Amino acid sequence: MPYIDHATLDPADYVAFEQLLAADRDHRPRTDPNWELVFSTTSSNPGRQWESTRAVYRPTDPVFATTARGRRTHVQVYFDESGRALPDRSDEQRPDSPQAGRLAEHLPGWSVQSCRLNPGRDLAELLDKPWGWGPKPWTTTTAPHTALDVTGPTGEQLLLVQRSPGSPIVLGAAVPDGMVSAGPRRTPPPPPVTFSPDVDWASVADACRTLAPLYRRAAWLAHSNAVSHAVQALGHLTTARIADDGRAQRYWGDEGGFASEDARNRAAWQHIETALAAGPLVAAGIRAASVVEDYLDPALTADLGRLSVVENVLVRLREIRTGWQKATDAIVGHADEIEPVLRRSEALRNREAWPVARRLANSPLPALAAHVTPRIGMPADTRTEQAEAARARSGEHPAHPPSTTAAPPCTPPPGARHPAR
Known part of the structure; x- marks a missing residue:
């Protein structure tokens, strides 16, 4: 969700945010003429020590809500542990770091950049970066001494952190761009x-x-x-039964079913988002990891030929999502007036996307991904030797031979990244 830019807020807005959050924590009624609290959340590390507090608000004043900044209907605010609002400053230029320069000297072809460490969103985003690190020794108000984003030539994303001067330096994996919740929890990264x-x-x-x-x-x-x-989930939805008795709630029977096509389409959209985030990455990885022998294997030829169809489906779904986002960004009005329009817009988006998305249900992506998985992470030279050996054995060349010198990308193409905070 694109949030209201903090640069358009006034000091009085921050006061309102703090008062509404304090009242919510104390279970006291509290209203404000301009804002209402939508939800708040506080996270802590496994040792139950506070890490971050975040709240989302929406404007209630009709005049405010119809201004240009009201086109984005919510504002996200981070707080310190005592409930004081922290301004957003993540658009600032990255600071210079001597450590970044020292490491970059030894990593030609890699990118090494300092992380922004301002209290609030910058540190909250830093909390979200480590992948498989366990407890993080910083919070949204207490920054580490050094934090570097280290990006490899084929999209590897690492994070280097030093908690304080003289403390150990830790290097580990960062959550890949385009990652979705269904993936990282089940896939342990390197420690x-x-x-x-x-x-x-x-x-x-x-x-x-x-x-x-x-x-x-x-x-x-x-x-x-x-x-x-x-x-797999989209495949189940293609066979789901739609009720004809007018019931409004979703239900499941032995065969599985939904109360309406709109309910089915709404359930499908979350899987479409997953496909849009990870699908282009997987398709590109399959192409990069495939060798000539795969294109000559009768068991794989048909699936590899359908890969371009899958890519076209993903492009069409991305066009539908982009069109919907542009349409909703143009909606203005009071929050109570906007919400019904947004719901109708989402229903139209889901209805348009469903007949396209159902073509993914029988896609070859899972089977092809499983086929090339043993090759992922192999040195490029080894994969080149494999391809040359396959050509020698077959004596033939495919019409469109795959690349065999580059590792599958870890970063998504334009449009596949996480939405902005």
Whole structure:
């Protein structure tokens, strides 16, 4: 969901946010002429120590809601542990870091950038980055001494953090772009590596290169698992029974069913979002990991030929989502007036997307992904040798031979990233 830019807010707005949150925490009634609290959430680490508090508000004033900033109907605010609102500043330029320069010297072809460490959204986003790290030694108000984004040439995303001067340096996996909830929890990433504070940065660079293939494999498994789940769920929905007795609630019988086509289409959209986030990554990975022998195998030829159909379906679904987003961004009015319009807009989006999405139900993505999975994370030279050996055995060349020198990408194409906070 695109949120209202904090640059358009006034100090009085922050006061209202703090008062509404405090009243909600104390279970006291509280109203404001301009804002209402939609929800709030507080997260803590496994040791039950506070990490972050976030709340979402929407405007109630009709004048405010019809202004240009009211086109985005909600505002997201982070708070410190005492309930004081923190401004958003994540659009600031990344700070310079001597550690980033030292590591970059030993990693040609990689990108090393300092993370923004302002209290609030910057640190909240940093909390969301570690993949499989366990407890994080920072919060949305207490920043680590150093945090670096380390990106490999084929999309590997690592994070380097030093809690304080003189403390150990930790290097580990960052959650891949385009990741969805169905993936990372079931796919363990490579564990973090810890260094002494006076480590030689060449050793850190070597660790980055060692983690790279392990990261590619973990990210691949997470994406392919998510896509397989989405394809399977869409397959179940294509055979779901639609009730004809006018009942409004969703229900399930032995065969499975829905009270209406709108309910079925609404259930399908969450799987469409998963397919849009991870599907292009999986399709690109299949193409990159396929070798000539695959195109000559009768058991795979038909599925590889249908891969372009799947990619076209994903492009069409992305066009539907983009058109819907543009239409909803243009809606203005009071929150109570906007919400029914948004619901109708979502229903139209789901109805338009369903006949396209059902073509994914029998897609070859899961089978092809499973076929190439053993190759993910292999050195490029080994895969090149495989392809050359396959050509020698077959004596033939496919009409469109796959690339055999690049590892499957870990980053999504434009449009497949997570929506902005």
